[in-house]
Amino acid sequence: MSLPTQQAGSATNRIRGVAGRPGRRARRNAILGQQPLGLLFSAPYVVYILAVLAFPLGYAVYISFHSYFFTAPGVAVDRPFVGFDNYVTILTDPAVLQSFANIGVFLIINVPLTVVLSLVLANALNRVSRLKTFFRVSYYVPYVTASVAVIGVWLFLFQQGGLVNSLLGPLAPNPSWLTNSWLAMPTVALYVTWKQLGFFILLYLASLQNIPEELYESSAIDGANKWSQFWNITVPGVRPASVLVTLLATITGANLFTEPYLLTGGGGPDGASTSPVFLMYQKGILQGHPDVAAALGVVLVIGVLLIALIQKRLVGGKEE
Amino acid sequence: MLNETTPSGATEQAAVPTLAKGRRSQTEKRRSLGIGSFLLLALGAFVFLFPFYYMFIGSLQTSPDTSVAGAFPKPGNLTGSNYANINGSINLLTGLVNSGIFTGGVILCTVVFGLLVGYALAQMHFRGRGVVFGMMLLVQMIPFQLLLIPLYIMIVRNYGLADNYVGIILPFAINSTAVFVFRQYFMQLPSTLFEAARIDGASELRILWQIAIPLVRPAIVTAILLTFIGPWNEFLWPFLVTKEASMQPLAVSLANYISNIAATAANPFGAILAGACVLAAPAVILFIFFQRQFISSDFGSSVKG
Structure with missing residues (x-):
């Protein structure tokens, strides 16, 4: 590459430009910027985004409005426009409606539990001096471990004769947690809360650093106790983080696939823990209806956006 | 990180409340952690780590022992054959x-x-x-x-x-x-x-x-x-x-x-x-x-x- 000479040229040019004699380089700078090479540096990333993320996004919407099926590569077939037919199919399917209700149950348990537990633990972790590193690492170990691996041990713990039921003795639910149609989804929600909590604790820890220490000091002088400090300084202080945590927890919930697939053996019992993404896999790939599955994906994303907007209003408070 | 002084340093400062140190001890008061919070953190660590411990113990058991005693390693029930089995x-x-x-x-x-x-x-x-x-x-x-x-x-x-x-x-x-x-x-x-x-x-x-x-x-x-x-x-x-x-x-x-x-x-x-x-x-x-x-x-x- 002849980059060195080129760059040296551009440097002298800039100096000349300052002196008031704009050359060809300077004119090029006006169009492409001072370091047009930046375009080249960004090119791989931009191409990647367009090809692997932006194009499929549009393609998903296209598929959802057409009658689409799998064909061998290169075979041209007619894929007629069918309007909202796929959406009607989705929204009148009781299994789909059940999966949305399941996600609703999941979010009602998972999101508040995640916000409260991660804030309380992050707040305590922020003030502890002994064993701080040990606590921090032990909290994020589940987050960095493969879900497939920890699901193995949860299956072992929560099976009919598992350790959890041994501890509970006569209080053990029958049928057991993951095969009980009332408890399957709450158990999945509990599992995901446990798995993801470490990440949210890290988010809150970062946010806690932004609260000025003086606020605690002056409120202590005014006689505020720890509880009122937590409620009146910490909670409002980490509000931006709370917005982010609720949003990310909701997105994680909407993406649920591995847990219903493995933990409850394919969304069992009797569909009590199916998730929309699991149905997308089942309908789109196993049963060969990608058009219906794409429509389900679009509906799911719109649903998540609506929930996120409502949450932002509720959690974000008055500042907007 | 933020907390350079040890808890013992905090009590010393609280005992000698000069004007300059008074401010510091307020900080320490908030920074020092109640026993309740510490127990909460410890309980959290147990809940997060126990499944990993249990995963490891379970992987070494000849026959799965799901009783409470099974959470502790028992010499007679230990084996490496599970690793060979999964690898097969x-x-x-x-x-x-x-x-x-x-x-x-x-x-x-x-x-x-x-x-x-x-x-x-x-x-x-x-x-x-x-x-x-x-x-x-x-x-x-x-x-x-x-x-x-x-x-x-x-x-x-x-x-x-x-x-x-x-x-x-x-x-x-x-x-x-x-x-x-x-x-x-x-x-x-x-x-x-x-x-x-x-x-x-x-x-x-x-x-x-x-x-x-x-x-x-x-x-x-x-x-x-x-x-x-x-x-x-x-x-x-x-x-x-x-x-x-x-x-x-x-x-x-x-x-x-x-x-x-x-x-x-x-x-x-x-x-x-x-x-x-x-x-x-x-x-x-x-x-x-x-x-x-x-x-x-x-x-x-x-x-x-």
Whole structure:
């Protein structure tokens, strides 16, 4: 590459430009910027985004409005426009409606539990001096471990004769947690809360650093106790983080696939823990209806956006 | 970190409340932690760590013992045969190698292309920079479930990349969060440094390689850790694109074992837990070893404002 000479040229040019004699380089700078090479540096990333993320996004919407099926590569077939037919199919399917209700149950348990537990633990972790590193690492170990691996041990713990039921003795639910149609989804929600909590604790820890220490000091002088400090300084202080945590927890919930697939053996019992993404896999790939599955994906994303907007209003408070 | 004095220092200061130290002791009062909070943290640590301990103990049991006593190792009930059994059903080494290639490919693409675009976004002036930056932020909002079906059609059906490393890596190739981390670190370097190097006639690639990258080494470690979690633990996508056992990452082959084969094994849980230990160990060891590089300040930029 002849980059060195080129760059040296551009440097002298800039100096000349300052002196008031704009050359060809300077004119090029006006169009492409001072370091047009930046375009080249960004090119791989931009191409990647367009090809692997932006194009499929549009393609998903296209598929959802057409009658689409799998064909061998290169075979041209007619894929007629069918309007909202796929959406009607989705929204009148009781299994789909059940999966949305399941996600609703999941979010009602998972999101508040995640916000409260991660804030309380992050707040305590922020003030502890002994064993701080040990606590921090032990909290994020589940987050960095493969879900497939920890699901193995949860299956072992929560099976009919598992350790959890041994501890509970006569209080053990029958049928057991993951095969009980009332408890399957709450158990999945509990599992995901446990798995993801470490990440949210890290988010809150970062946010806690932004609260000025003086606020605690002056409120202590005014006689505020720890509880009122937590409620009146910490909670409002980490509000931006709370917005982010609720949003990310909701997105994680909407993406649920591995847990219903493995933990409850394919969304069992009797569909009590199916998730929309699991149905997308089942309908789109196993049963060969990608058009219906794409429509389900679009509906799911719109649903998540609506929930996120409502949450932002509720959690974000008055500042907007 | 923020807390330099020990709790004993705090009591000494409280005992001698001069004006200057009085302020300090107020801080210490809030900073010092009640026994209740400490117990809460300890309980939390137990809840988070116990399943991992139980995973390891369970993987060594000859016959699964689900009683409370079974949570403690018993000399008569210990065996390594579960590891041999799971290795007989799914080839652990092949799985680990495939997971490694998948994760390594993603990390390589993220570091190479991410450093380039991160540097360009932070320290170069070019037309369209704002568009690229906006794109990077927006991309992180795109939910993967929406891309699932079109990506499957494109990669598996149209390009025939099923059971191919390229097909597995492609949707994850460049982690936008890592790009964001790179940009943030490059932004913190003084731009005069780069102006001077340019006037001295250094090419942009040379500036990046010899000046910028050596200054942001911690960012590279952080970005590698952040990126590692995704592909090493990913299940759904490699599950969709790999049907041949010889191409499956360990997470996929272990999941197939759990859902299909385990029912026929003599001690299914022992084998599952042995496989789980092998899958979990690299991530757990990596994050314990590099825990300093994975701290809250790296997330700071995303929660400010």
